[in-house]
Amino acid sequence: MSQAHLQFRAIGKNFPGVKALENVSFDAHEGRVHALIGENGAGKSTLLKILSGAYRPTSGSLRVGGQERVFESTAQGIAAGVAVIYQELHLVGQLSVAENLFLGHLPGRWGLVNRRRLRELSRRQLAMVGEDFDPNVRLERLSIAQRQMVEIAKALTRGAKIIAFDEPTSSLSAREVEKLFSIIRQLRQAGHVILYVSHRLEEIFQLADSVTVFRDGRIVETFDSLSGVTSDILINRMVGRDIHDVFAYAPRPLGRAALEVKGLMGRGLAAPASFSAAQGEVLALFGLVGAGRTELLKLVCGARRPSAGEVRVLGEKLRLRKPKDAIRRGVVLCPEDRKQEGIFPVRSVMENINISARRHFSAGGLWISPRRERRHASGLVERLSIRTPSLSQKIMYLSGGNQQKAILARWLGEDVKVVLLDEPTRGIDVGAKREIYSIIHDLASRHVAVVMVSSELPEVLGISDRIIVMREGRIVASMDRAAANQEKLLALALPESGSPAGQDRV
Ligand SMILES: Nc1ncnc2c1ncn2[C@@H]1O[C@H](COP(=O)(O)OP(=O)(O)OP(=O)(O)O)[C@@H](O)[C@H]1O
Numbered sequence: 023m024s025q026a027h028l029q030f031r032a033i034g035k036n037f038p039g040v041k042a043l044e045n046v047s048f049d050a051h052e053g054r055v056h057a058l059i060g061e062n063g064a065g066k067s068t069l070l071k072i073l074s075g076a077y078r079p080t081s082g083s084l085r086v087g088g089q090e091r092v093f094e095s096t097a098q099g100i101a102a103g104v105a106v107i108y109q110e111l112h113l114v115g116q117l118s119v120a121e122n123l124f125l126g127h128l129p130g131r132w133g134l135v136n137r138r139r140l141r142e143l144s145r146r147q148l149a150m151v152g153e154d155f156d157p158n159v160r161l162e163r164l165s166i167a168q169r170q171m172v173e174i175a176k177a178l179t180r181g182a183k184i185i186a187f188d189e190p191t192s193s194l195s196a197r198e199v200e201k202l203f204s205i206i207r208q209l210r211q212a213g214h215v216i217l218y219v220s221h222r223l224e225e226i227f228q229l230a231d232s233v234t235v236f237r238d239g240r241i242v243e244t245f246d247s248l249s250g251v252t253s254d255i256l257i258n259r260m261v262g263r264d265i266h267d268v269f270a271y272a273p274r275p276l277g278r279a280a281l282e283v284k285g286l287m288g289r290g291l292a293a294p295a296s297f298s299a300a301q302g303e304v305l306a307l308f309g310l311v312g313a314g315r316t317e318l319l320k321l322v323c324g325a326r327r328p329s330a331g332e333v334r335v336l337g338e339k340l341r342l343r344k345p346k347d348a349i350r351r352g353v354v355l356c357p358e359d360r361k362q363e364g365i366f367p368v369r370s371v372m373e374n375i376n377i378s379a380r381r382h383f384s385a386g387g388l389w390i391s392p393r394r395e396r397r398h399a400s401g402l403v404e405r406l407s408i409r410t411p412s413l414s415q416k417i418m419y420l421s422g423g424n425q426q427k428a429i430l431a432r433w434l435g436e437d438v439k440v441v442l443l444d445e446p447t448r449g450i451d452v453g454a455k456r457e458i459y460s461i462i463h464d465l466a467s468r469h470v471a472v473v474m475v476s477s478e479l480p481e482v483l484g485i486s487d488r489i490i491v492m493r494e495g496r497i498v499a500s501m502d503r504a505a506a507n508q509e510k511l512l513a514l515a516l517p518e519s520g521s522p523a524g525q526d527r528v
């Protein structure tokens with residue numbers, strides 16, 4: 023192979039109390055997709071931030087096109103042809119698509135923007151990523167998938183040769199993923215250097231030409247080709263041991279109805295929703311992004327006011343004015359958008375774990391002992407293998423996946439009746455996923471009803487007792503684990519699908 027366009031040479035990065043990267047060296051070539059994988063906190067995002075110029079390495083250097091570079095700022099990274107597309111997109115919501123695309127170099131003279139030219143240029147840029155929406159529309163009106171396309175178009179506008187993606191598919195539907203992949207393949211064809219971070223191994227096999235595996239900030243192995251490499255091999259390298267049965271499902275006896283939802287209606291739903299979940303049952307709500315699953319969960323726990331219908335918990339009707347009403351009765355929600363709804367970024371890991379209002383209610387207003395608080399939090403940190411230098415670390419400094427685990431930890435080990443989980447394993451590594459599945463089963467075997475929204479079919483089929491399919495704001499099917507398979511669930515979830523022999527329809 024010719025000399026690699028992008029070379030990492032002995033990169034190290036220290037944060038107070040954390041060696042995020044140590045002696046990282048590998049090459050990434052033009053016209054190839056190079057995947058970076060590893061457990062939560064392994065250092066993948068940190069490496070991309072060094073590449074972009076957002077962080078300076080503690081040691082080591084980068085070479086771009088054979089030239090040694092240390093970027094002092096993201097502006098220098100951009101000038102050297104680097105674009106990093108972060109999971110939390112960096113575009114400005116209030117500006118139009120066109121303004122975002124040309125931010126910093128709007129066409130025009132003497133401070134006046136040439137609007138017509140801007141629009142025309144923007145259209146051309148959007149066409150390169152297969153989009154034809156109006157560039158004058160405000161960015162906040164677009165879906166996550168569309169915003170991502172704008173990010174890619176922006177990278178191309180700036181002439182980026184190296185394009186890095188940090189978990190780009192975690193909020194996309196199956197179709198949007200396909201579209202993103204076809205764009206990435208085009209970029210590869212056009213000779214770009216692509217770096218690709220994901221926890222979804224099936225994506226690695228679909229897309230990547232080579233893979234570097236990280237563990238604890240170091241490279242475990244780089245595979246220059248994926249031929250002969252299996253997901254068992256990759257998992258073994260990532261976590262340092264074999265994990266065969268990720269789901270570890272075992273049937274449990276079910277009790278009485280823990281949650282009964284009757285004719286519940288509200289924003290985001292197209293028809294009143296009715297379903298129930300028994301004590302000890304794991305119920306999955308499957309559907310495409312936008313099918314109304316999150317909205318349904320929010321209505322169930324009072325995070326959003328229903329316009330009709332009722333919710334019963336162990337037979338008793340729930341007041342649905344505020345989430346507090348539901349929490350008091352043992353119904354808790356772990357939201358999907360943890361970044362916005364879930365964490366208190368500048369508070370410590372311990373505070374974020376212990377903050378659950380429920381704990382304070384259950385203490386009956388009593389003073390909670392700091393020692394007990396600490397013990398509670400450290401037990402959960404251990405159980406979920408949350409990687410943090412200490413309990414007092416601000417949670418915003420944890421890696422994405424570790425933040426998620428900390429928030430999930432909040433509701434565990436408490437006296438709850440119904441746990442509502444919205445995409446609980448998004449962005450979480452295989453080892454931690456298995457932990458979370460075992461916690462879900464643990465809750466269920468303690469008679470809790472678990473209702474879980476998930477877009478990942480293997481997960482839905484792997485851990486639930488029963489599956490409800492939603493499509494376009496309504497519940498369209500409910501089936502037992504034994505009756506479900508991938509094809510059936512997808513056919514039910516897709517908008518224009520015919521119903522498979524009418525069976526299982528509600
Ligand atoms: N700004 C920061 N301050 C302190 N520690 C940090 C900072 N950024 C990252 N870290 C730490 O560096 C380590 C690597 O984090 P990084 O975000 O690179 O992991 P990751 O591989 O991207 O994980 P994930 O899959 O969960 O996103 C973690 O231990 C994290 O807590």
Ligand SMILES: [Mg+2]
Nearest residue numbers: 066067421422
């Ligand atoms: Mg990360």
